[in-house]
Amino acid sequence: MSKVLRISKGAEQGVQELLKFLLESGKVKGVLTLTKINNNGAVDYSLITNSEMLKDALPLFPLMPANAGKLLSRFTLKSALAEPIAVVVKPCELRAFIELVKREQGSLENFLFISSTCDGVYPLEISSNGEVAKKLSKYWDAVKKGDIAPDIRPTCSCCKYFLPYNADITIALIGENIDKECKIFLTTEKGKKSVEGMKGQLVEGELKTQEVKNLLNKREENKKKLFDNPALMQDGLSGLIETFGRCIGCHGCSRVCPICYCTLCTFDSKDYENEPSTYETELKKRGGMRVPPNTILYHIGRLTHIGISCVGCGMCTDVCPVDIPLSTIFLKVGGEVQQTFNYIPGKSVEEKVPLTIFEKEELTEVED
Amino acid sequence: MKDDFEPTIIGFLCRWCSYAGADLAGTSRLQYPPSMLPIRVMCSSRVDPVFIITAFLRGADAVLVAGCHPGDCHYIEGNYYTRRRFACLRKIFETLGMESDRIRLSWISASEGPRFAQVVTDYTDKIKKLGPNPAKKEIFL
Structure with a gap:
């Protein structure tokens, strides 16, 4: 009351x-x-x-x-x-x-x-x-x-x-x-x-x-x-390619994402300008490659960076010019990550972001 | 055909423990498969999950992150953060339906040359059974 x-x-x-x-x-x-x-x-x-x-x-x-x-x-x-x-x-x-x-x-x-x-x-x-x-x-x-x-x-x-x-x-x-x-x-x-x-x-x-x-x-x-709708995204790499294959690389999703606060995103930075030799090695291996590269990397990379704090506001889906259901995917995957650490983003200002703290005895299941 | 497959494993080895462990395996003349390509990092916590995904998408059959045992980190607590980040990445792999067996986190100390050889041998066998990384032949990444 x-x-x-x-x-x-x-x-x-x-x-x-x-x-x-x-x-x-x-x-x-x-x-x-x-x-x-x-x-x-x-x-x-x-x-x-x-x-x-x-x-x-x-x-x-x-x-x-x-x-x-x-x-x-x-x-x-x-x-x-x-x-x-x-x-x-x-x-x-x-x-x-x-x-x-x-x-x-x-x-x-x-x-x-x-x-x-x-x-x-x-x-x-x-x-x-x-x-x-x-x-x-x-x-x-x-x-x-x-x-x-x-x-x-x-x-x-x-x-x-x-x-x-x-x-x-x-x-x-x-x-x-x-x-x-x-x-x-x-x-x-x-x-x-x-x-x-x-x-x-x-x-x-x-x-x-x-x-x-x-x-x-x-x-x-x-x-x-x-989340269980198979039309959302197929499992595995082929699913990723199908869903994110239509990404035009505008990076609007990170621009409007409240959690993505970097003024220069690493994926927009010089680190991701490739040397000609990178293209050469990739082409030797594959015989062909998408230009510009790193689309899937960008999206999984963003998941690792902000998935833990995704509040599921839906801005990213809204601005996506090619209608990728980004926020649903981010909420699904991010939600799983958040559950691993029993974390609800934005619930309490005192509770630290899980990736910035640790327990000495935990998560032994991920070690091999 | 599958028997000919020699996997490429990218190993991010911490400079203080696991890299020294690899060195010891070498100086002790231990036999292990030549499948691992070591990359020395100052601490396992230097490895941004994006490095792992990059290696994976560029066609590495597996990625191994190895550091000091918990409690033994040269920087006191670096490897605890590594473990949390790795758990996070692993969850993402699982939820996306990707083969989470292709990424591995192991603790190998500087004195554990035999363990290093064992980890590489076991992991190579496991990846051999899994087959080549499907990302190898994909063009639209």
């Missing part, structure tokens, strides 16, 4: 009001939220300090134009925030940010994290042609019922971590009557303090309702279906 601030307004409006209150009372100096760009349904993250401008804010809009975890890390890479800022992010974006902070790519200081129970986001390709607007009513219906929303990102439809970790304030959406009331869960002391003085009814509430538990089961089932 935790403290809940209940406002008798729709969820979207309630959050807007919360943001307005936070700004106008001076509890935060700025707000980072999704904001409307035009009337086609396109949104983007904006940092807002003038409360007038909040009228275009769509904090709960089911789109992820960029993983906010990456944006927050960029804010705080050089130094921590000097003034408090409230951010409204999806649970996986918050997890990604926590992962980045653990990798010393940002700082949590002065952030007020507002998140919600999340029913997923739509793929970006439908974000600018007005398609999203048509789907919204169905989306919110699914949220109210606690169903998997139709047509959302595949990784969203099997995401188990839709209750946010580390949020100060959590907006309850799934299974709630979001047209009539907005339930603002104050999950930390900081969250409680920040809403002091705000109009509303302070009650006790439980975030993990039966609807939430049911959705968890539905997603678990969906995950099995998605």
Whole structure:
């Protein structure tokens, strides 16, 4: 059970009001939220300090134009925030940010994290042609019922971590009557303090309702279906070649990946410019080779580098111009790696990334 | 045909233990197959999993990473990190349905010349049975 601030307004409006209150009372100096760009349904993250401008804010809009975890890390890479800022992010974006902070790519200081129970986001390709607007009513219906929303990102439809970790304030959406009331869960002391003085009814509430538990089961089932689908990827090298063979090498997946934080990726660096002699030896062995080489290496390499921290946000699939189901593959393989170390990326900022620590007695099964 | 197959094993050997172990096997005139191509690294933890995948995709039939026994690392704890990274890579191989037998992690100390010869002999036999790495003839990598 935790403290809940209940406002008798729709969820979207309630959050807007919360943001307005936070700004106008001076509890935060700025707000980072999704904001409307035009009337086609396109949104983007904006940092807002003038409360007038909040009228275009769509904090709960089911789109992820960029993983906010990456944006927050960029804010705080050089130094921590000097003034408090409230951010409204999806649970996986918050997890990604926590992962980045653990990798010393940002700082949590002065952030007020507002998140919600999340029913997923739509793929970006439908974000600018007005398609999203048509789907919204169905989306919110699914949220109210606690169903998997139709047509959302595949990784969203099997995401188990839709209750946010580390949020100060959590907006309850799934299974709630979001047209009539907005339930603002104050999950930390900081969250409680920040809403002091705000109009509303302070009650006790439980975030993990039966609807939430049911959705968890539905997603678990969906995950099995998605991962075991033979169309996802065939086993072995031939499967890899078939799936990644169509990769055009744009490296967009690493560009948008919140965990891939290197400004110069090793696979884009000079290390991967080959000497003519490399081509010669390869050609002597094989009698032919794909140009440029190292496509499969890039993808498995990326799996070894970030698989342990993959939050399954689905950005990579979204930006892939040749429709490789990257995020599903990464979530499947990464999930197995994470399970080896009993690790949930972004769950706790104190828990170290498994590859940076060790136990003296462990994993004897991998030694020979 | 299969009997003629002489595997190529890329061995990443730590400079303090396993490489010295290989040296001892040589000076002790121990017999073992000439299938392993040693690459000396300062510590087994210097081996980025990407090195292993590179060797594998370039057509190595197997990759062996060898370092000091746990607790004996020259840099105190390097090999513990190696073990975690290797476990991670191994899991990735398994989940992708690739032959995880083609990668191996072994601890061989500087005094274990016979063990070095044994590891190379055993591993060569195992890879002989597995046959050549399918990546050898693939063009679209």
